[in-house]
Amino acid sequence: MNEFPMTTTELIGTDPGWLIAVKALLVFAICVLLTLFSIWAERRVVARMQMRLGPNRVGKFGLLQSLADGVKLAFKEDLIPKAADKIVFVIAPLISVSVCFLAFAVIPMSGPVTMFGRQTAMQLTDFPVAVLYILAATSIGVYGIVLAGWSSGSTYPLLGGLRSSAQVISYEVAMGLSLVAVFIYSGSMSTSEIVASQDRFWYAVVLFPSFIIYVISMVGETNRAPFDLAEAEGELVGGFHTEYSSLKFALFFLAEYVNILAVSALATTLFLGGYRALPGLGFTESWLGGWFTMVWFFAKVLLFFFLFIWLRGTLPRLRYDQFMKFGWKVLIPASIAWIMIVATLRVLSAEGAPQIVIGGFTASMVLLVLAGTSIYERSKVRAEARAHEVPEMPEPTFPLPVMPSGRTSAAGILPTRSIEGGDGDE
């Protein structure tokens, strides 16, 4: 980074208005194009996982399939149910789709580059609370789902909307907590500074538990399999968008995929070093005048996207109570405990505690976790045994079929005709 002494914040702080407009347009175009591509990719990859071929007719390898589907959706009849609250029914998809793009404004997609003769970086804006801003954007996005469910004026969408928003809110807590460890380590909540602070090691390695919690909660947050309870077809028809058709449905579809890309991009930024190259390949960062860093960024984002597809192809859907219990009773307490440990370690090393104190603390924490989990396992086994105790009940007397020699008892109540027919084969 010696040839670029300025930080990203300083770099993009001097952007003129027209450059910001160009970048905003670029970010939007990238999101939409990536959505089209990722829908196609998901269908193809899931098809392969299920021993099928997937869409391969429209364009080369079926690449234009999503475009064709989008055009088809746009030309479908746009229905608004009679019982719907018209204004809110129209506003809901607009909220969903406009909010989901907001997150990309603060994602650093490239290192310092030259664009139209100006030094800048492929990041629209940056501010000290950029990561919290992304959380704020997703929490507004929930409104789209809730309002869509409510305004449809029908039961299944309402239930689906409530379910999915309860899900997003619960998992956002776990997600926010998993980010805290990153803030503690990087000393900043600005996305570009978090990327810059990962020049020696990625947080996915250093803060591995945070990374795992984030990855789980990002799947819950985006309502994707195995956490796609909001659209559990067997229970809720289509969930919150049951009553939506045509372009409004397409907007929800777009919002879902942009959201997936947004959480993947955030995961890349916070845990996988953002646009930085893999360790040992740092020389690639200056290729193409720095533009090659975008390749790294999107490679990592698509890696996460592949994970989403893989989960969908592999895991069955969770039951709702299991899912909620997992979020509130496992993920959140675990991440709080982990934050405590990280904060203590951070303070210890900042205060210049001797190596033996830090080592001792770490070892005792590991022992504590091992002891805790083994006690939990044992109590779980005991609880399971208790739950499976069969209460005292009389042994069953099963009604047995009548033996041929004793058929008289059954024959008494059957109509005579059928008995004669039955006698024929004796």
Add this chain to the structure above:
Amino acid sequence: MNQLAFEVGQTATPEAVQFYILAPIAVLAALGILVVKKAVHAALLMAWIMITLAIFYIANGAAFLGVVQVVVYTGAVMMLFLFILMLVGVDSSDSLKENLKGVRPIAITASVGIALLLVSLISRASLGREAVGIEVMNSFGNVEGIASLLFTKYVWAFEFISALLITAAVGAMVLAHSQKSADAQKSQRVKSVARFRGESLGTAAGLPGSGVFARHNAVDVPALLPDGTPSELSVSKTLKARGDVIDGGKYALDQLPKANEADKDFEGR
């Protein structure tokens, strides 16, 4: 407020433009809360006002406060309000009928009194010292500035309030908690074993389907059991309650010849 802003420094043009666009919208939304009929619409307008306030905070340099305003108030508090409004189903406009006599004058007096109190207090409020401006407060960074105040000068107030909030949350949970019925606590295995013991053995393979053994394959006709008697269990409770059930006795085995005649008569007509 304007006075304060001028003391510290002139309002920048973009900020002024943003203010004159957003402020009327926020005021209109606030008035809308009073006017709209549906409770959900009012909640939405409220959320919109909160977002506008957040934009003001951010524009004034309080980025952390602005974002937290959206996350906490718009994202969590208002969302819970919406949940309750939707679940309780407060769709219909509130009734304007006065249920309790004599409440109206008291309500009007109380609200006017509180309004006067607030206006008189706020109008006389002063900082008590020279305003230094947000730049000075943010000199170590906005988040760091808030953090150092919260965790040093105001740490007791902060901790007391959080203890209060946690107590309230736990209290609400204790009050709202209902003991689960004994049936819900049984495991799936216990339930499936119990199904084959005792009373429920007779229907272990499921209740008889309606109309299957009868001459009618309709849901409103009870099935005939192998011994020729109609089974009341085979008809849906809802239909029974509605009285939409055909008398199964008429299709019992010993009544068959009569039923045949009746059907023939019906077809002949």
